[in-house]
Amino acid sequence: MSKIIALFNQAGGVAKTTLTMNLGYHLSQISPPRKKQNYRVLLIDLDPQATLTNFMGLEPEQLESTIYDAVIDQKKLPIHSDIHGLDLVPASVDLSSAELELVVADMRDLRLKYALEPIQNNYDFILLDCPPSLGILSYIALVASTHVLVPIQTQYKSFLGAELLLSTVTRVRSLPNRHLQIAGFIPSMYDARNTQDERTLNAIQEQLAILAPVYKPIPRSTAFADAAEDKQPLAIFQPKHPAVKILKQIAIALTKLS
Amino acid sequence: MSKIIALFNQAGGVAKTTLTMNLGYHLSQISPPRKKQNYRVLLIDLDPQATLTNFMGLEPEQLESTIYDAVIDQKKLPIHSDIHGLDLVPASVDLSSAELELVVADMRDLRLKYALEPIQNNYDFILLDCPPSLGILSYIALVASTHVLVPIQTQYKSFLGAELLLSTVTRVRSLPNRHLQIAGFIPSMYDARNTQDERTLNAIQEQLAILAPVYKPIPRSTAFADAAEDKQPLAIFQPKHPAVKILKQIAIALTKLS
Numbered sequence: 001m002s003k004i005i006a007l008f009n010q011a012g013g014v015a016k017t018t019l020t021m022n023l024g025y026h027l028s029q030i031s032p033p034r035k036k037q038n039y040r041v042l043l044i045d046l047d048p049q050a051t052l053t054n055f056m057g058l059e060p061e062q063l064e065s066t067i068y069d070a071v072i073d074q075k076k077l078p079i080h081s082d083i084h085g086l087d088l089v090p091a092s093v094d095l096s097s098a099e100l101e102l103v104v105a106d107m108r109d110l111r112l113k114y115a116l117e118p119i120q121n122n123y124d125f126i127l128l129d130c131p132p133s134l135g136i137l138s139y140i141a142l143v144a145s146t147h148v149l150v151p152i153q154t155q156y157k158s159f160l161g162a163e164l165l166l167s168t169v170t171r172v173r174s175l176p177n178r179h180l181q182i183a184g185f186i187p188s189m190y191d192a193r194n195t196q197d198e199r200t201l202n203a204i205q206e207q208l209a210i211l212a213p214v215y216k217p218i219p220r221s222t223a224f225a226d227a228a229e230d231k232q233p234l235a236i237f238q239p240k241h242p243a244v245k246i247l248k249q250i251a252i253a254l255t256k257l258s
Numbered sequence: 259m260s261k262i263i264a265l266f267n268q269a270g271g272v273a274k275t276t277l278t279m280n281l282g283y284h285l286s287q288i289s290p291p292r293k294k295q296n297y298r299v300l301l302i303d304l305d306p307q308a309t310l311t312n313f314m315g316l317e318p319e320q321l322e323s324t325i326y327d328a329v330i331d332q333k334k335l336p337i338h339s340d341i342h343g344l345d346l347v348p349a350s351v352d353l354s355s356a357e358l359e360l361v362v363a364d365m366r367d368l369r370l371k372y373a374l375e376p377i378q379n380n381y382d383f384i385l386l387d388c389p390p391s392l393g394i395l396s397y398i399a400l401v402a403s404t405h406v407l408v409p410i411q412t413q414y415k416s417f418l419g420a421e422l423l424l425s426t427v428t429r430v431r432s433l434p435n436r437h438l439q440i441a442g443f444i445p446s447m448y449d450a451r452n453t454q455d456e457r458t459l460n461a462i463q464e465q466l467a468i469l470a471p472v473y474k475p476i477p478r479s480t481a482f483a484d485a486a487e488d489k490q491p492l493a494i495f496q497p498k499h500p501a502v503k504i505l506k507q508i509a510i511a512l513t514k515l516s
């Protein structure tokens with residue numbers, strides 16, 4: 001049964017894309033117990049700003065077909081295979097008109113779910129990289145998911161958005177997707193030398209652990225942006241980086257989701 | 259003639275809100291030549307995530323009236339006066355339905371411009387804090403503005419969005435707002451110890467200075483998030499912080515805009 005995991009947080013710049021790419025990579029490097037082949041992983045870029053598509057080495061403007069065509073025109077999902085062992089459905093700026101076009105579309109809420117159905121049994125994990133908004137794209141991602149993973153920056157601003165984030169998940173669980181579970185919270189860009197980061201991390205652990213696992217924080221490090229510039233997961237760019245172990249552990253935890 | 263300046267960049271988490279609040283503060287502390295009174299400054303929160311509203315000490319959920327009511331229902335702008343010497347029109351999550359409601363609204367593109375007209379002569383500067391998207395809210399902010407100020411993070415990801423950002427400004431200048439000028443680019447969250455930041459800053463200076471001034475970079479510093487948590491501009495929270503001088507210089511440059 002494939003797990004479809006939305007990396008969701010309406011706040012901007014909190015590492016959704018970075019974690020989609022890096023956790024996707026680590027998942028694709030794990031082989032399930034008693035199996036020879038590794039987990040098969042598909043990443044889907046749902047952001048009109050197409051950052052994941054760029055980070056994975058593609059040029060959004062040069063693409064003939066993107067997730068837009070699948071969601072709006074019910075075309076086949078355009079899958080690019082084996083980028084660092086991962087498959088990818090790219091995005092481009094075309095997706096920015098999708099928010100408006102979906103307003104009046106039939107079966108709007110289920111469009112992404114339907115687009116995934118033909119291929120979802122080809123994958124063990126499908127990760128959905130959400131845009132920084134509470135708009136329709138994030139919403140249909142949550143409707144299509146089995147789980148939601150929440151990167152949350154260890155800064156004061158993150159708490160301002162937490163309530164809205166959780167009420168959005170609750171809203172989706174109340175009707176269009178009763179089975180949606182929170183896989184966990186990932187404290188991101190954690191700067192241990194900074195008291196605000198430390199206090200925010202403690203608050204995250206105290207207040208959110210009751211809802212879902214709070215994973216180990218991903219440290220703030222310039223290596224992430226450097227790896228992105230080289231179009232590589234951190235584990236390939238700088239294998240000995242301390243964050244690599246943490247990413248691996250989170251990936252292993254994701255393989256144990258029910 | 260009041261200057262209406264949109265802090266615009268579709269990328270998330272690049273310091274739009276932080277700079278709206280801090281530059282607004284410094285502008286309000288300057289008195290024009292040969293005048294006794296300081297410049298009068300109004301901040302407008304255009305983000306449904308209402309970060310500026312929060313940073314300025316208000317609780318979005320408790321507000322009776324926000325920018326939403328002015329733009330959608332043509333109500334009077336709800337102005338909160340004298341927060342650190344600044345006036346503020348707050349936002350709340352109500353604004354998230356505005357993007358959809360504006361799709362079919364009459365005179366959609368001019369709605370914010372019209373909302374500002376009754377009060378714009380009461381202010382020397384009106385700063386518009388845009389959300390992290392290329393949606394209608396950012397668009398009507400650009401249509402209503404005399405100038406656009408672009409915070410741009412000195413990281414690789416920022417270059418991916420630069421072209422789209424500039425083409426959006428060009429599009430607005432071609433028809434709905436022929437007078438829109440780029441006031442400048444503000445390199446933000448600059449970490450001088452990091453080579454990627456340094457290279458990105460150089461690239462920003464080389465490629466964008468031909469279009470508009472590239473201001474001095476705002477250094478990355480935990481003091482900004484700490485000041486925000488205390489609901490204060492940096493200059494009040496930590497007056498001796500090195501970034502305060504830089505913010506002041508940018509504010510002075512803004513007073514010289516034609």
Ligand SMILES: Nc1ncnc2c1ncn2[C@@H]1O[C@H](COP(=O)(O)OP(=O)(O)OP(=O)(O)O)[C@@H](O)[C@H]1O
Nearest residue numbers: 012013014015016017018132220221224225270415
């Ligand atoms: N742990 C980290 N330490 C330092 N920088 C990081 C870290 N994780 C991500 N970054 C960098 O921070 C920036 C924001 O990350 P990213 O784009 O993944 O966030 P996002 O939530 O997807 O943003 P958006 O809301 O725009 O989609 C990028 O430049 C990225 O390279």
Ligand SMILES: Nc1ncnc2c1ncn2[C@@H]1O[C@H](COP(=O)(O)OP(=O)(O)OP(=O)(O)O)[C@@H](O)[C@H]1O
Nearest residue numbers: 012157270271272273274275276390478479482483
């Ligand atoms: N120079 C800086 N150094 C370090 N942190 C900063 C700096 N400027 C802003 N920040 C912090 O970075 C985060 C993002 O800043 P901010 O909210 O102003 O960005 P934004 O572009 O308005 O984000 P959004 O796209 O979500 O509206 C905040 O937590 C803020 O306190």
Ligand SMILES: [Mg+2]
Nearest residue numbers: 016017047051
């Ligand atoms: Mg992203």
Ligand SMILES: [Mg+2]
Nearest residue numbers: 274275305309
């Ligand atoms: Mg903001």
